[in-house]
Amino acid sequence: MDIIVCIKHVPETAEAEIKIDRSGKAIEKTGLVFDINEWDDYVLEEAVRIKEKFGGTVTAITVNTEEANRTLRKCLARGADKAIRLTDTKFENSDGYAIAKILHSVIKDLSFDLVLTGVLASDDGYTMVGSILAELLGISHSTMVKKIEFGDGVARVNRELEGGLEEIVEVKLPAVLTIQTGINEPRYVSIMGIRKAMKKEIKVLSLADTGLSANEVGEAGSWLKIDELFIPPVEKQAEFFSGTPERIATKIAELLKSRGLI
Amino acid sequence: MREIFVLAEHRQGQIRDITFEMLTKGAELTEKTNTCLTAILLGKDAKKHAETLSTYAENVLLIEDERLENFNSEIYQKILSQLINKKKPLLTFIGHTSYGVDLAPSLATKLNLPLATDCIDLTFNGETLGVTRQMYGGKVNVKATIRKSESYIITVRQATFTAQKPTMNGEIIEIASPLSEEIPKTRFIKYLLPSSGDIDITAADIIVSIGRGIKDVSNKPIIEELAKTLGGVLACSRPIVDKGWLSSDRQVGTSGKTVKPKLYLALGISGAFQHILGMKNSDIIIAINKDPNAPIFNFANYGVVEDLFKVVPFIKEKIIELKSVRTQS
Numbered sequence: 001m002d003i004i005v006c007i008k009h010v011p012e013t014a015e016a017e018i019k020i021d022r023s024g025k026a027i028e029k030t031g032l033v034f035d036i037n038e039w040d041d042y043v044l045e046e047a048v049r050i051k052e053k054f055g056g057t058v059t060a061i062t063v064n065t066e067e068a069n070r071t072l073r074k075c076l077a078r079g080a081d082k083a084i085r086l087t088d089t090k091f092e093n094s095d096g097y098a099i100a101k102i103l104h105s106v107i108k109d110l111s112f113d114l115v116l117t118g119v120l121a122s123d124d125g126y127t128m129v130g131s132i133l134a135e136l137l138g139i140s141h142s143t144m145v146k147k148i149e150f151g152d153g154v155a156r157v158n159r160e161l162e163g164g165l166e167e168i169v170e171v172k173l174p175a176v177l178t179i180q181t182g183i184n185e186p187r188y189v190s191i192m193g194i195r196k197a198m199k200k201e202i203k204v205l206s207l208a209d210t211g212l213s214a215n216e217v218g219e220a221g222s223w224l225k226i227d228e229l230f231i232p233p234v235e236k237q238a239e240f241f242s243g244t245p246e247r248i249a250t251k252i253a254e255l256l257k258s259r260g261l262i
Numbered sequence: 263m264r265e266i267f268v269l270a271e272h273r274q275g276q277i278r279d280i281t282f283e284m285l286t287k288g289a290e291l292t293e294k295t296n297t298c299l300t301a302i303l304l305g306k307d308a309k310k311h312a313e314t315l316s317t318y319a320e321n322v323l324l325i326e327d328e329r330l331e332n333f334n335s336e337i338y339q340k341i342l343s344q345l346i347n348k349k350k351p352l353l354t355f356i357g358h359t360s361y362g363v364d365l366a367p368s369l370a371t372k373l374n375l376p377l378a379t380d381c382i383d384l385t386f387n388g389e390t391l392g393v394t395r396q397m398y399g400g401k402v403n404v405k406a407t408i409r410k411s412e413s414y415i416i417t418v419r420q421a422t423f424t425a426q427k428p429t430m431n432g433e434i435i436e437i438a439s440p441l442s443e444e445i446p447k448t449r450f451i452k453y454l455l456p457s458s459g460d461i462d463i464t465a466a467d468i469i470v471s472i473g474r475g476i477k478d479v480s481n482k483p484i485i486e487e488l489a490k491t492l493g494g495v496l497a498c499s500r501p502i503v504d505k506g507w508l509s510s511d512r513q514v515g516t517s518g519k520t521v522k523p524k525l526y527l528a529l530g531i532s533g534a535f536q537h538i539l540g541m542k543n544s545d546i547i548i549a550i551n552k553d554p555n556a557p558i559f560n561f562a563n564y565g566v567v568e569d570l571f572k573v574v575p576f577i578k579e580k581i582i583e584l585k586s587v588r589t590q591s
């Protein structure tokens with residue numbers, strides 16, 4: 001089974017302080033730690049597991065600057081066979097639609113049985129790249145996948161619905177599946193893997209290689225144009241307890257007591 | 263008159279709340295854009311739903327077919343692309359739900375119409391449509407303009423717009439199913455119900471909930487003890503279940519459970535909206551997080567900006583103290 005995985009290199013922001021930069025249209029990136037998108041960690045693992053079971057290859061693709069080589073190397077170290085990075089200044093300010101077109105331009109010429117993407121990227125959160133890609137490729141898709149099994153020319157997948165409910169859906173192969181967190185347990189990188197990965201080549205392609213024109217990518221080729229970023233307005237600000245941890249604990253305990261909770 | 267479409271979402275005989283939320287927002291927009299509101303209902307034996315929807319919209323387009331009993335994005339896409347091509351609505355609303363994210367991006371691509379996903383607000387400025395979305399797990403909002411088009415598609419975040427009481431008396435228009443005999447590439451097989459665990463967190467008065475901030479599974483017992491001291495149960499955010507540290511029946515949020523305890527103590531949880539939707543109606547929410555800008559503080563009644571491991575042992579201690587005072591008196 002030949003599998004293509006779309007991998008995004010994103011800043012980790014859950015614990016970081018976020019500042020909006022001077023353009024007002026992006027966040028200040030300096031000082032942030034970048035890593036593989038949380039969802040794509042599961043994407044890569046799922047692809048490598050399928051390869052280990054059925055044979056075949058895993059190709060990791062990303063649209064990003066050289067910075068993202070670190071994440072691609074990690075993919076190679078964890079079992080991807082090939083890596084492709086698409087990069088061009090014209091790709092800047094691409095939304096999910098433009099990214100999907102760029103990914104499509106290379107994927108369409110590769111041979112594959114399965115394309116895996118994450119459900120969403122933790123930075124932009126578009127939740128769209130996978131199924132746009134499927135439509136551009138003219139193949140079937142399923143999203144929010146929590147389990148994959150293979151039958152005769154089909155994949156049988158568990159899709160996550162709301163409230164803990166799932167549905168089983170059968171899709172014809174080749175297909176694009178978008179992977180939800182928790183589908184597997186991503187492995188750590190082995191030293192052996194890292195050594196092997198250092199020798200593997202990362203293929204770099206630019207706009208000219210995609211066959212797309214400049215106005216099909218970047219802001220011009222996007223559905224969305226970002227006007228401004230802002231910190232969400234506070235609807236209901238919490239009342240903060242401060243002081244030493246012990247003092248804080250006393251206040252919490254007293255509050256709970258006054259509410260009859262202890 | 264041009265229309266605003268709202269795709270009705272239903273499952274297992276129930277219209278889902280997002281439908282009424284979109285219809286309410288849609289009705290508000292029709293006044294400003296001189297359009298009328300049309301609910302699109304695809305289903306099998308769905309007349310009852312059509313009647314309900316007619317109290318929220320001027321028109322209900324009803325298409326019934328055996329193959330529409332359960333959601334199928336491929337079949338929905340076929341029907342909706344015909345409808346949208348024919349009627350050219352100013353805007354089509356789809357829920358940003360497990361169904362909507364399966365449908366909207368490929369539908370928009372096929373129709374070559376621009377789409378904005380997971381919107382929390384939208385405004386027309388003349389013919390151009392501006393939307394508000396969130397980025398970075400809810401830490402940043404973004405205002406964006408959709409590429410100008412004669413027809414737009416958006417997906418809307420759940421529980422963002424408040425559904426109002428129905429006021430309309432709309433017309434139900436039945437359309438013959440346009441589906442042909444060809445076999446779809448995607449087939450619904452069946453639902454899988456969530457497994458019931460040892461404890462029903464939705465019945466608990468006190469919930470102590472842990473997130474990725476607890477860092478390691480070895481830290482779980484400290485929190486478990488606190489929960490026990492409080493007479494509450496342990497629940498969690500999604501990453502804790504993804505890592506296998508707690509079973510899925512303990513997960514709070516859109517893909518887990520909705521809880522409404524008297525006390526929800528959130529430890530090391532950032533407050534992504536998928537989590538918030540599952541707990542925001544708790545009587546008292548206390549959040550402990552070392553990041554002063556964590557979105558959870560916008561929903562909590564009380565907040566503590568501190569390392570949870572510094573505070574938790576003291577909370578346990580103080581509660582034991584107060585409890586013993588009570589038993590003495």
Ligand SMILES: Cc1cc2nc3c(=O)[nH]c(=O)nc-3n(C[C@H](O)[C@H](O)[C@H](O)COP(=O)(O)OP(=O)(O)OC[C@H]3O[C@@H](n4cnc5c(N)ncnc54)[C@H](O)[C@@H]3O)c2cc1C
Binds near residue numbers: 399501518551
């Ligand atoms: C379709 C879909 C469905 C989803 N459904 C759900 C759902 O049902 N429930 C759910 O919870 N999520 C759900 N999610 C995931 C959600 O988007 C977030 O990724 C998740 O809620 C984040 O969990 P968290 O807050 O524990 O982790 P993070 O966002 O990583 O936050 C960890 C927090 O811990 C804090 N912290 C770290 N160390 C400490 C310390 N020592 N002391 C105090 N604080 C500390 C950090 O400052 C940070 O704020 C869903 C996502 C998708 C796409």
Ligand SMILES: Nc1ncnc2c1ncn2[C@@H]1O[C@H](COP(=O)(O)O)[C@@H](O)[C@H]1O
Binds near residue numbers: 006008009122124
């Ligand atoms: N720049 C990118 N390069 C490679 N893959 C991407 C990129 N952006 C998004 N993806 C893929 O699309 C998924 C969903 O992203 P999104 O639709 O942007 O939320 C991610 O999990 C990745 O698999």
